[in-house]
Amino acid sequence: MALIPLKQTVVITPPGGFDPDYNTPIPGVPYTLKCRFQEGVKLVRNQHGAEVVSVGTFYFDKLADIGLDASLTYTNELLAETTYTPLAISVKRALNGKPLLTEVDV
Numbered sequence: 001m002a003l004i005p006l007k008q009t010v011v012i013t014p015p016g017g018f019d020p021d022y023n024t025p026i027p028g029v030p031y032t033l034k035c036r037f038q039e040g041v042k043l044v045r046n047q048h049g050a051e052v053v054s055v056g057t058f059y060f061d062k063l064a065d066i067g068l069d070a071s072l073t074y075t076n077e078l079l080a081e082t083t084y085t086p087l088a089i090s091v092k093r094a095l096n097g098k099p100l101l102t103e104v105d106v
Contacts, residue, residue, distance in 0.1 A: 002061040003100050006034040010058060011073040012066060027071070035060050037074055044088045044105045052087050054105040063091060063099040072106060 009032050016028030036059040044054045047068055058072060066072075072084045084106035092100050 010035045013071045015069045046087050058104040060102040064102040
């Protein structure tokens with residue numbers, strides 16, 4: 001059971017590799033995860049340590065297999081589809097070290 005209610009879903013498309021001719025990324029096989037998306041603007045640090053502006057946060061149950069090079073496609077209640085790329089990923093853990101939830105800032 002999740003720590004918070006996860007009543008929304010997101011389609012995650014991991015990278016599948018690179019095209020050898022043009023060196024462009026090839027999308028991998030997309031999969032769906034239950035999540036919670038919270039809109040809100042905040043400053044986060046990206047993988048290079050620079051401060052960037054996040055427009056929302058995805059919450060996933062336990063340890064979600066999401067990389068910084070994946071794309072997240074979210075459809076809201078008004079059926080508007082938006083694709084995000086992660087800026088920062090953090091895992092919240094319990095006192096015994098087990099992962100409780102994964103936060104993905106986009």
